Amino acid sequence: MKTILIVEDEEKIREELKNFLTNNGYNVEIITDFENTESEILKINTDLILLDINIPNKNGMYLCKEIRKNLKTPIIIVTSRNNEMDELLCMNYGADDFIAKPYNPLVLLAHIEAVLKRFAPDLDKAIPFKNIKVIPAKSVIKTETEEIELSKNELKILTYLLDKQGTIVSRYELMDYLWNSEVFIDDNTLTVNITRLRKKLEDIGLENIIETRRGQGYIIL
Amino acid sequence: MKFIDYLKDKIIEIVLINLFVIITTLILYSLKCNGWIIFDIVFLIYLVEIINFTSDYIKRKKFYNNTLNLLEDLDNKNLIHELIPETNFIDSKILKEILYETNKYKIEEINKYKNKEKEFKEFIEMWVHEIKTPLSSAMLTTYNNKSKLSDDIKIELDKIDAYVQQVLFYARSEVVSKDYIIKQVSLENVINKVILKHKRDFLLKKINLELKDLDTIVNTDTKWLEYIIDQIITNSIKYIDENPKIKIYIKQNKNDVKLIIEDNGIGIKSNDLPRIFDKGFTGSNGRNNNTSTGIGLYLVKKLCNKLKHNIEIESENGTKAIITFPVGSLTNEIK
Structure with a gap:
């Protein structure tokens, strides 16, 4: 079972997202301490990071760049700022995908599947x-x-x-x-x-x- | 500037000179001067004055003509005071001073409004951004608690999302600043994304969808184009008729790419057609469907103009929207 780390400061969304992904067959990790977001993230062993760009105390894009320096784990950025510039910046800072709020959860699922598949294609899966x-x-x-x-x-x-x-x-x-x-x-x-x-x-x-x-x-x- | 106008302007001086000449003549005559000498003096005075007026006239005419010509050629007329030719007569310097001061004042005023507008836009962007968090949260809740009730709420949430999106694009389109990025975009990706958004309608209303040869790259801003196409497809779905069908295809020409979105819906009445892009215009279709705001197509037109895409809507057994992406000019602009 693949593990997904949710980095999201809004508690309600975090819980709903956790439920949603768990129901869809993923193992979900969350972090609740946003004082040292970066080290918290690095502590957890995960297959994919779902990163909200608007977390407290830190610029999300900068955080993404920092994580990328240490980890090769795929990152999907979630944001409510829906413009081309942000998307471009995220990709430049090493994100693998980008999805805008409010998303259709099924579409989010499709994005997650696609990114995971790209990273670990099950060539021999039968x-x-x-x-x-x-x-x-x-x-x-x-x-x-x-x-x-x-x-x-x-x-x-x-x-x-x-x-x-x-x-x-x-x-x-x-x-x-x-x-x-x-x-x-x-x-x-x-x-x-x-x-x-x-x-x-x-x-x-x-x-x-x-x-x-x-x-x-x-x-x- | 006509010579006769110029002379009218100088009427007092001319009268004074004539008066002076008459008085001089009378004085010289009373001193019993020789008639020829008097004539010579009068002649000389007139000669000098004629030369004086003519040269002054030519100088001024040249100056004002130059200035007027410059003004005509100038795109930004505000800059005229920078370009007024240097002369040594005092009027031109004063004119320059006046233009400079009034322009400065006007530009300051304009900037004040620009800033206000910018602040407003930033507020709207922030607000839209904030409202999306509870919206996302509500959407996730409906997916986690599937029921008839949550399905109904989901539909309403989608509508709220569409309206929020409209506010955002309205704010963006009204502001002079440029907040889009034109780059090479695959039309197929954009269209797939929009269609996926309307999946529910397509499947439930059994709309036949025909996509043909969409694998083309155009120069545009993804988010804006997505919004534009979304508006057109939303309209097509809203006004479907029997055996609904939507056809999306491309016509590749030498200088442009045309994206055509065609439906066999109820169409638009020919007398409504010229006004569909007007702000607040709902037409007879819209009036029968009270959710129309008359903003959607207005925004589409505006965004298209900003992106330098052309948009036309025709209606004849259904509706046909044609978006034209110029190929050459924009590519050059990017380079």
Whole structure:
């Protein structure tokens, strides 16, 4: 499980953010002492730092620069100042990403995932299922004898359904997920993609893997 | 400056000279001077005066003509007192002095207002910045406590966010100072970001979205362009019709890139069209939808002008917004 450090002085946001990230499968660390923010941060071993730029007693950008001198941990800067200059400065001071308040929490999640992936790409990560393996990094399904390529959409749909294996995923939920990863498909395209995916699975002998539940959605059992 | 006007100006002097000549003639005549001598003296006096007036006229005419020409060529007319040609006659020096003093006073006045405006803008920026913290916090709370109620609140929070954003951009657009950075920006990234923001509407209202060849780099400010496109898409979504469809594509020309956002919504009435960018104008569509403030498109136009993008909106079976990014000129400016 990845650890995320939240550096945020507003208590309410800190707590909500902590809950939110914990619910989404991250281990969350926080700091509450902003007298020596920098040394507090350096004490904690973490995979990613979520840094609010407006913390007391310190210029956030300067802090970012200082952390960067000592650590290679990816930093995402959170700010309510939404202008180009700030974004540019943050990047110059060594931040890896930048997100403006008030953010859609799901978008924040997507940013976190993207940055973590960039830093530690799971090249060998494979999702096993029955007698096949899905390898997201290569966008293929691997059987014992062959490799079948998947399109970007097909891969996303398959991995999402596998992730939720055993529960019904509604079409809306699936589209919502795809849109979050900047695949803006509509109802018809989703149907087409599901059909193609089923065809590919059939070709390797996995028939009726993706079941349709009328009026509810899809499920992989 | 006409010679006749000049003479009118000098009427007292001319009268006095004539008077002087008449008196002189009378005195000389009473002293029984020779007629020719009197004539010579009178002639000489006139000759000197004519030379005197003419040269003075030419000098002044040259001075004022030069000054007027300069004024015409000058972009910043305030600088005229710096450029008035050096002369040795007293009027020009006084004129220069007067212009200098009045300009100084005026510039001080203007600066006073500029500062006030700046302070106001800074206050707004700070306020927007502050309000975003409770807004973020509320948004996170709704995500952590999913229910029908929190979903409803989420929608309202999004609206508050849009209004807050509007205040910020309004403040920014009204101020003379330049707080944007023009750099190379991928149109695709900007558009994806805006669309993602409206995901909910697209999915729930089943709006068909067609994106084509958006992989283009333009010179713009990301945040401002995001706001501009967001306004256009917000409008498209607001005024959808049956089988809603939004199409976004690019036309690449030699000297510019055109971004076209097209919808098949209810469109804009042709007599409303010329005024859609006016401040406070809501049109008949807006009046039927009482959340319109008539600020959105006004800001869009203003921001576009500042960024040197051109924006046009056409309406014929739906609405078509065309933003033009010039390719050549701005690139040169950056270099």
